[in-house]
Amino acid sequence: MAQIKYEDLIKLIEQxxxxxxxxxxxxxxITAWVLAExxxxxxxxxxxxxxxxxxxxxxGGFAKPGSMPKIVWETxxxxxxxxxxxxxxxxxxxxxxxxxxxxKNIGSAYCAVRNSNHFGIAGLWAxxxxxxxxxxxxxxxxxxxxxxxxxxxxxLGTNPIAVAIPEKDGKQFLxxxxxxxxxxxxxxxxxxxxxPMPLGWAVDENGKGTEDATAFEKLFYGNxxxxxxxxxxxxxxxxxxxKGYGLGLLVELLCSGLSLGIxxxxxxxxxxxxxxxxxxxxxxxxxxxxxxxxxxxxxxxLQDIRKGEKAEGQNRIYTHGEKEAESRAKSIKEGVxxxxxTWKLLESLKAEFKI
Amino acid sequence: MAQIKYEDLIKLIEQxxxxxxxxxxxxxxITAWVLAExxxxxxxxxxxxxxxxxxxxxxGGFAKPGSMPKIVWETxxxxxxxxxxxxxxxxxxxxxxxxxxxxKNIGSAYCAVRNSNHFGIAGLWAxxxxxxxxxxxxxxxxxxxxxxxxxxxxxLGTNPIAVAIPEKDGKQFLxxxxxxxxxxxxxxxxxxxxxPMPLGWAVDENGKGTEDATAFEKLFYGNxxxxxxxxxxxxxxxxxxxKGYGLGLLVELLCSGLSLGIxxxxxxxxxxxxxxxxxxxxxxxxxxxxxxxxxxxxxxxLQDIRKGEKAEGQNRIYTHGEKEAESRAKSIKEGVxxxxxTWKLLESLKAEFKI
Numbered sequence: 001m002a003q004i005k006y007e008d009l010i011k012l013i014e015q016x017x018x019x020x021x022x023x024x025x026x027x028x029x030i031t032a033w034v035l036a037e038x039x040x041x042x043x044x045x046x047x048x049x050x051x052x053x054x055x056x057x058x059x060g061g062f063a064k065p066g067s068m069p070k071i072v073w074e075t076x077x078x079x080x081x082x083x084x085x086x087x088x089x090x091x092x093x094x095x096x097x098x099x100x101x102x103x104k105n106i107g108s109a110y111c112a113v114r115n116s117n118h119f120g121i122a123g124l125w126a127x128x129x130x131x132x133x134x135x136x137x138x139x140x141x142x143x144x145x146x147x148x149x150x151x152x153x154x155x156l157g158t159n160p161i162a163v164a165i166p167e168k169d170g171k172q173f174l175x176x177x178x179x180x181x182x183x184x185x186x187x188x189x190x191x192x193x194x195x196p197m198p199l200g201w202a203v204d205e206n207g208k209g210t211e212d213a214t215a216f217e218k219l220f221y222g223n224x225x226x227x228x229x230x231x232x233x234x235x236x237x238x239x240x241x242x243k244g245y246g247l248g249l250l251v252e253l254l255c256s257g258l259s260l261g262i263x264x265x266x267x268x269x270x271x272x273x274x275x276x277x278x279x280x281x282x283x284x285x286x287x288x289x290x291x292x293x294x295x296x297x298x299x300x301x302l303q304d305i306r307k308g309e310k311a312e313g314q315n316r317i318y319t320h321g322e323k324e325a326e327s328r329a330k331s332i333k334e335g336v337x338x339x340x341x342t343w344k345l346l347e348s349l350k351a352e353f354k355i
Numbered sequence: 356m357a358q359i360k361y362e363d364l365i366k367l368i369e370q371x372x373x374x375x376x377x378x379x380x381x382x383x384x385i386t387a388w389v390l391a392e393x394x395x396x397x398x399x400x401x402x403x404x405x406x407x408x409x410x411x412x413x414x415g416g417f418a419k420p421g422s423m424p425k426i427v428w429e430t431x432x433x434x435x436x437x438x439x440x441x442x443x444x445x446x447x448x449x450x451x452x453x454x455x456x457x458x459k460n461i462g463s464a465y466c467a468v469r470n471s472n473h474f475g476i477a478g479l480w481a482x483x484x485x486x487x488x489x490x491x492x493x494x495x496x497x498x499x500x501x502x503x504x505x506x507x508x509x510x511l512g513t514n515p516i517a518v519a520i521p522e523k524d525g526k527q528f529l530x531x532x533x534x535x536x537x538x539x540x541x542x543x544x545x546x547x548x549x550x551p552m553p554l555g556w557a558v559d560e561n562g563k564g565t566e567d568a569t570a571f572e573k574l575f576y577g578n579x580x581x582x583x584x585x586x587x588x589x590x591x592x593x594x595x596x597x598k599g600y601g602l603g604l605l606v607e608l609l610c611s612g613l614s615l616g617i618x619x620x621x622x623x624x625x626x627x628x629x630x631x632x633x634x635x636x637x638x639x640x641x642x643x644x645x646x647x648x649x650x651x652x653x654x655x656x657l658q659d660i661r662k663g664e665k666a667e668g669q670n671r672i673y674t675h676g677e678k679e680a681e682s683r684a685k686s687i688k689e690g691v692x693x694x695x696x697t698w699k700l701l702e703s704l705k706a707e708f709k710i
Contacts, residue, residue, distance in 0.1 A: 077432070077462045078642035107432045108463050112643055148660050150669040155660055165608055173608060175601040181594055200594050207666020226664075232595045233587050239536055239555050240587045244595075246530040246675045247602075249660065253520055253528060257653045258490075258643045265659060287433035288467055288613045298612045304620060305503050305510055305604065309581075311562020314505040320601045 002343040003335040009036045012346060012355070013048055020353035021058055023065045023087065031089040034120035039338060040331035041324040045185045046121045049342040051349065053118070054087070062274035063087050063117045069094050077102060077109040080259055083116035085273030092119035092138075092278060096128055099280050103134055108283035112254070114261030116276050118142070122162035123176030123324070129282045130164035130172050133291045137281040138162040141255045143274075144264040145220075146180045146229040148249070149242045152207030154228035157264035158183060159251035164321070166285065167299040168292070174321030179248040180229040184220070191217045200234025200241075203227055209235040254279040357698040358690040364391045367701060367710070368403055375708035376413055378420045378442065386444040389475035394693060395686035396679040400540045401476045404697040406704060408473065409442070417629035418442050418472045424449050432457060432464040435614055438471035440628030447474035447493075447633060451483055454635050458489055463638035467609070469616030471631045473497070477517035478531030478679070484637045485519035485527050488646045492636040493517040496610045498629075499619040500575075501535045501584040504591065504600045507562030509583035512619035513538065514606035519676070521640065522654040523647070529676030534603040535584040539575070546572045555589025555596075558582055564590040609634040 004012070013032035017023040023031065039047030057063040064085040073080035079098055083091035095113050102109035119125065122138045129136025142157030158178040165173040181201050190197040190213035197213040204210040205219055205226040219227040231244030255277035256263040262275030269275070285291040302319045310317060331337070338346070359367070368387035372378040378386065386409070394402030412418035419440040428435035434453055438446035450468050457464035474480065477493045484491025497512030513533040520528040536556050545552040545568035552568040559565040560574055560581040574582040586599030610632035611618040617630030624630070640646040657674045665672060686692070693701070
């Protein structure tokens, strides 16, 4: 574990991206901010550790810094944006700013984005929208890693859903969730510890539920098509796996469907950009009444939930976004904790690029 | 099992509602159509069997046929409607029609509804919107029956999410799902068979996961506050229960939050209407391109998923809405199948009201 000041972490990542990866100043700044925000919120899977993945995207020709996103379809309440394969955080920031302008004018708008790349934590974009007394939503597809109910091929991404709703006092309800049961990083932990993982996380090459984390790891990286993650609710229909699959598929249709882009199954083809697609939605709270009154009512509902009686052995009921906001406040005050492998990655990139 | 022609089922329910329950002609017609549609789609939990629940809502003073919904807040792209405690199917129909008119004018709009009642299958309202080359969404809260992660009190409803997206050839992707793991009817089946139900469906009065369907049934109807359904993903966070809870809470904030209405926890209080709230959203497909092209692209993505290789022992991958559409087509052709208890209920209502 190392610790670094929030501002210093942003600066360090910026320098790596600008000097080492060839990002423009703007591209580097936005990407560094997004990654540092994930680490500050204690979501290390989406923080500085992603520098490795972002570099591979450059080397594979999937991400092309320097290109400019362009609007390919526009109405007063909608935008379709072609990211031109630029880095995802930059494309998302560019798109969300344009969306917010539309919403300020007309009250409600949507933005579908094609030919982008990994845009960091989905919740950050929903939150940026919600800072404007708006409800914000962000969705993205990803590389295919998950199976449809009754299938055995990896056909859909982790396809996260993020929704931010302003509460009073500057707080936000912030739901940010992969529609798969777990992220792949959780399987890796069980593999390292040589322990069986819970059923409902993944299926093998025959589409059968598996607890063997080590075999699944091998399959996931060795076999290009078969075996993959399960969606929320697990295998089959008994515990609602078809519902989680439905949510993942819904995200796919919003992102790659409405942007007329590439679906998860066809992303990351050699010789092309990754083809990642996003979808953003926003509307003003004053569509429903006095915004202050709406925010207070939202806050009261959340407060009622939080103060409900706790299950045996539990001492707190969280509403979504609280854990991350508390981690962030601590990180800003005390510094951001970075795990050992990520710190080594940062050190080696610093050395390589003479920073 | 009895069988009845689709049109005759609508007519029979209409007569019961008009002659027996005191619904107006319009209220009876819309409600009968919604219930018959559920039975025709093989969703009997939301079909004619609900006549019993709808009657209790009348007797308890929770539903008041004859009152007129009114618009309490309006912008060019939004509506807040007070259902004035009228029956939910009528309020939903009235609201959705107004929403569709707004969307035709401006491209995208939202509608929050307070003081309504049970509106039948959520998917039907999303589908009605989607018939207009729009994407349609419908959400509702319900009587409190589900717990928050780490809690033991029933604080949220089954809070369904429904989204309909037009495909080519008049077909629709139609996701319609309670955000709880299962509907209560599934617990009843295990209780009747005296079999343990799967973990991840419900918790006992201490907030601990339970497999005892019989004890849970007793608790659910006997104890007003403690023990309840789990959301998709089950207990705790290991298999994503906090995500399902987040979706349920999101639905609550959209429905009771944005309508400035009553939350699930406070519905069905003696001396008041039930206080059920809904939220509808709609936008035109031409916000994103030529609607025909968008629909074809949506259809291609769905087709890719359906034709994926099947898991061992499975012979079909469904996309959402297919099963219900196929059941409906069969019912229209052959007649609607009605289970024995529901048929007896219909017969007894016919006798009582001399139909």
